[in-house]
Amino acid sequence: xxxxxxxxxxxxxxxxxxxxxxxxxxxxxxxxxxxxxxxxxxxxxxxxxxxxxxxxxxxxxxxxxxxxxxxxxxxxxxxxxxxxxxxxxxxxxxxxxxxxxxxxxxxxxxxxxxxxxxxxxxxxxxxxxxxxxxxxxxxxxxxxxxxxxxxxxxxxxxxxxxxxxxxxxxxxxxxxxxxxxxxxxxxxxxxxxxxxxxxxxxxxxxxxxxxxxxxxxxxxxxxxxxxxxxxxxxxxxxxxxxxxxxxx
Amino acid sequence: xxxxxxxxxxxxxxxxxxxxxxxxxxxxxxxxxxxxxxxxxxxxxxxxxxxxxxxxxxxxxxxxxxxxxxxxxxxxxxxxxxxxxxxxxxxxxxxxxxxxxxxxxxxxxxxxxxxxxxxxxxxxxxxxxxxxxxxxxxxxxxxxxxxxxxxxxxxxxxxxxxxxxxxxxxxxxxxxxxxxxxxxxxxxxxxxxxxxxxxxxxxxxxxxxxxxxxxxxxxxxxxxxxxxxxxxxxxxxxxxxxxxxxxxxxxxxxxx
Numbered sequence: 001x002x003x004x005x006x007x008x009x010x011x012x013x014x015x016x017x018x019x020x021x022x023x024x025x026x027x028x029x030x031x032x033x034x035x036x037x038x039x040x041x042x043x044x045x046x047x048x049x050x051x052x053x054x055x056x057x058x059x060x061x062x063x064x065x066x067x068x069x070x071x072x073x074x075x076x077x078x079x080x081x082x083x084x085x086x087x088x089x090x091x092x093x094x095x096x097x098x099x100x101x102x103x104x105x106x107x108x109x110x111x112x113x114x115x116x117x118x119x120x121x122x123x124x125x126x127x128x129x130x131x132x133x134x135x136x137x138x139x140x141x142x143x144x145x146x147x148x149x150x151x152x153x154x155x156x157x158x159x160x161x162x163x164x165x166x167x168x169x170x171x172x173x174x175x176x177x178x179x180x181x182x183x184x185x186x187x188x189x190x191x192x193x194x195x196x197x198x199x200x201x202x203x204x205x206x207x208x209x210x211x212x213x214x215x216x217x218x219x220x221x222x223x224x225x226x227x228x229x230x231x232x233x234x235x236x237x238x239x240x241x242x243x244x245x246x247x248x
Numbered sequence: 249x250x251x252x253x254x255x256x257x258x259x260x261x262x263x264x265x266x267x268x269x270x271x272x273x274x275x276x277x278x279x280x281x282x283x284x285x286x287x288x289x290x291x292x293x294x295x296x297x298x299x300x301x302x303x304x305x306x307x308x309x310x311x312x313x314x315x316x317x318x319x320x321x322x323x324x325x326x327x328x329x330x331x332x333x334x335x336x337x338x339x340x341x342x343x344x345x346x347x348x349x350x351x352x353x354x355x356x357x358x359x360x361x362x363x364x365x366x367x368x369x370x371x372x373x374x375x376x377x378x379x380x381x382x383x384x385x386x387x388x389x390x391x392x393x394x395x396x397x398x399x400x401x402x403x404x405x406x407x408x409x410x411x412x413x414x415x416x417x418x419x420x421x422x423x424x425x426x427x428x429x430x431x432x433x434x435x436x437x438x439x440x441x442x443x444x445x446x447x448x449x450x451x452x453x454x455x456x457x458x459x460x461x462x463x464x465x466x467x468x469x470x471x472x473x474x475x476x477x478x479x480x481x482x483x484x485x486x487x488x489x490x491x492x493x494x495x496x497x498x499x500x501x502x503x504x
Contacts (some may be wrong), residue, residue, distance in 0.1 A: 004338075006346035013347070024481060030365065091261035092268075097483030099475055102445040102456070106463035106471045110429075186355040193357055194449060202357075209361035217361045221354055228353030 020230040041219040051200075054223065056199040057080040057188055060116070066122025069177055072128040076135025076176070081165055086140070093132065101126055101187070105194050119188075122195075126187035130179035138172025139165050170246055178235040185228060185247035281499065287469040291355065296473040304458075305477060310442050312454040313481075314369070319378025320439040324432055330432065331390025336420070341391070348474045352494040356438075357445060371495040374443065381442040384434030393427025394420060429496055433489050440485060 014034050020026060028036070044050030059157055077205065079086045112118035142165060145164040150160045166173070191204020201220050208216030269289060275281055276288030281289075299305040310415030334341040334348070359380060363373050395422050405419045450451025455474055 005342040009343050009347045010350075023305050032339055087252045087257060087260035088264050092264050095265070095479060095483075098446040099479045102441065102480065103450055103459060103475050103478050105448060106459045107468070107475070108467075109470055110463060139390075186357060189355040190445060193360065205358065205361045207300065209364055212365065215360075217365060221358050223329060225350065225354035225360045228355060231348060232353065 029214060032218065037218045037222065038152035040215040041222060044219060049224070050204070050219075053199050053204050054227075057192065057201045058227075060119055060191070060200065061123060061184050064120045064187065065127045065181060067120070068124035068127025068184065069123070069131045069180045072131025072180060073135045073173060073174070074216050075128070076132040076137075076173075077139055077161060077165065079136040080139025080142075080169070081133070081161065086136075088248060094206050097133075099130060101129075102190065102194075108128040109195055113129070116198065119198075121197050122191045123187040127180040127184040128144070129187075130183055131173070131176040134172045134176025134179070136177075137171060138169030141172070142168045153204050154227055167246055171243060174235075174239045174242060178232070178239065181231050182228070185231060189224065264394075284468060287472065289460070292470045292472045292476070295467075295469040296442050296476060299473060300471070305473075307452065308455045308458045309439075309477065309481070312447065315374045315454065316379060316436075318440045319375045319443070320436055321381045322375060323379035323382030323439065324386050324435055326379070327386030327431070327435065328390055328428070330383075331387040332394055334387070335394025335424075337392035340473065345391075348387065352388075355383075356442065360446065360449065364450060373450060374404045374446050377446050378439045378442045381438040385438055386431040386435035389427045389431025390424070393424035393431070396427070397423040417480065426497060429493055436485065436489070448495050 017031070017035055018035075021028060021031045032040075041050070075089075075093070078088055105122060108125070109118045110123050112121045146164050146168065147160070150164055155163065188200075189202045192198070192200040193206055195205050197206065201224060205217050205220040208214070208220065273289055275286060276291075296305075314434040330344075330348075334345050356377065360377060362372075363376055367373055367376065401419050401423055402415070405415045410418060419439070444452070444459075447454040448460045449456075451457040455478060459471050459474045462468065462474065
């Protein structure tokens, strides 16, 4: 029985939803019954181009994430390993972090346009900060003796980064990358809602809202949630594998 | 020597921003970039002054802050209650935990079209979305904090024959304070992020709206002026929270 208890609440919620949409006078436009949302999702994939939207959103997210995470880790390494850099750029970076992320949407859309470039720039910006902060924290927390040991072994700076700093700060970096991935996913939805209409799940939701198709909107929410779940599962699995390899 | 050290830090810290400001002025003066892409720093300063003098900036700021306060209060109170419930009772956690975690995976902004259809684009929409944004981190951290009370502390309570109420107030709550605070801080940060996002999308007032209006008029000076204001408010929020946290840390109980 205990094994099934996590299913009780969702099932009860579905039953209530079904009952409310069937037995009361709430219009099906406002609250479509669950099976209609499921049918819409199925139909969307079978012949509604939802697969294309999904692919477009994922591609966008991935492009932004790669650019943002890579530059974030690089910035974090620089800040964590060079005292001069952390003195010079650290305060500027911390100042930048005070500004709410979405405040950059209007600026980026002017600089990069509301099309693909603007969207990817915003996603990259969203992914950059968590990666940078965690990498910075992780590398600057490395014991000082590591540096001394590397000096004794006459490591070149790049060797120190490769053999000591990166593996040493790996748990922190991975935590950062996981937050970056989640931030990038949120930013993808945000960019698709705020910027120019283009294929993608956010655009599809907007269309559903404008044409008052609640089933389409809810189908997109389900899909976005499932993807979010997949991302965090994948990130945790990747983290485990990488950290296990490091330990051996 | 110490003063000298601190002075070096400050100088180093403002050198790069000053350099950037210089480059920005130069770019504007030489006309390398059109005004719609990068207005001169002086123009941004003038706009900032003008909007402060007219009171528009203050009004917008107060509206945004009021929305944050309402949404955060709603999200934090419900989040504390729900987080405490699933943190204290393994049975409730089995029932509601997975559903909550599943729903928390939906990117927050995806709820916006749903909520617009359900409640329209009035104040309710903002309060609900900001509420959800603060609810999630509060629940996650509060539940974790209640679950992770060190067993040693619980044993002390058991030895002292505490009844459940004293156990809760004397042992569990004080031990969970840091996590509760982390949750509230993350919740407030999320609320602040969300108000700007929602106002950009669906509002006719507030700082986010002021930015999207500036963009529609191709007035980047206004957009940049609001960015400055947002930075100042963000800084003030973090500073205030750090002070509160420092105070709480002093009386936090730690198992030996």
